Amino acid sequence: MMQIYHNPRCGKSRNCLAFLENKNIEFEIIKYLETPPTVEQLTILLKKLNLEPQEIVRQKEKLWVETYKNKNLNNQELIEILVANPILIERPIVINQNRAIIGREFDKLEAFVQE
Template identity: 40%
Template sequence: MTEPNVTIWHNPRCSKSRGALALLTENGVDPQVVRYLDEAPSRDELVSVLRRLGTDDPRAITRTGEARFRELGLADAGPEQLLDALAANPVLIERPIVQAGDRAVVGRPPERVLDLLNP
């Protein structure tokens, strides 16, 4: 059964994302899987995830090594510009991000998702 309280922003092409999903299911959690590249999160959803991560800095979930990051000239971007860029270019969002209730973790390494299972 899908856990309504656990969501993973998942990219099936990413080994870390696949590993995090496998760890969740091995531990009896059937999360809601959001393929964030196909269903890009809104700016409000990004702000909500940051809050759950305990930060307001979009760089915490930004893939700064992506070519798109350089193409958009985001190295010196402020938080508002980064949020807009993440919403418009979900490839820039770090993966996976797992949310459970009012908490979230970036699953890098994948074992970090286990932190959510033990409050």
């Protein structure tokens, strides 16, 4: 079953959820702001995304800009920051077993769910 890291307040996340529902795809919703991933879970998720921690940071988020933007952080530090501040994690993220995608673009999402 697919999973979606979802923030109900985010329009892109709501659109992604609606897309999956319209495709009649069974999925589990993970409200990651209420139940943030652990360091281990986020590390596994990054491998599924095939991305570095920096690539899933919401760069324009006020907390990022004011607190972390100009710091020289390694991957482990970034993962710990994202776990402690899940609002900084890009969304929505759709997971299908050993693969994942940031589901902001419907054409990429369409290809992902058909694989």
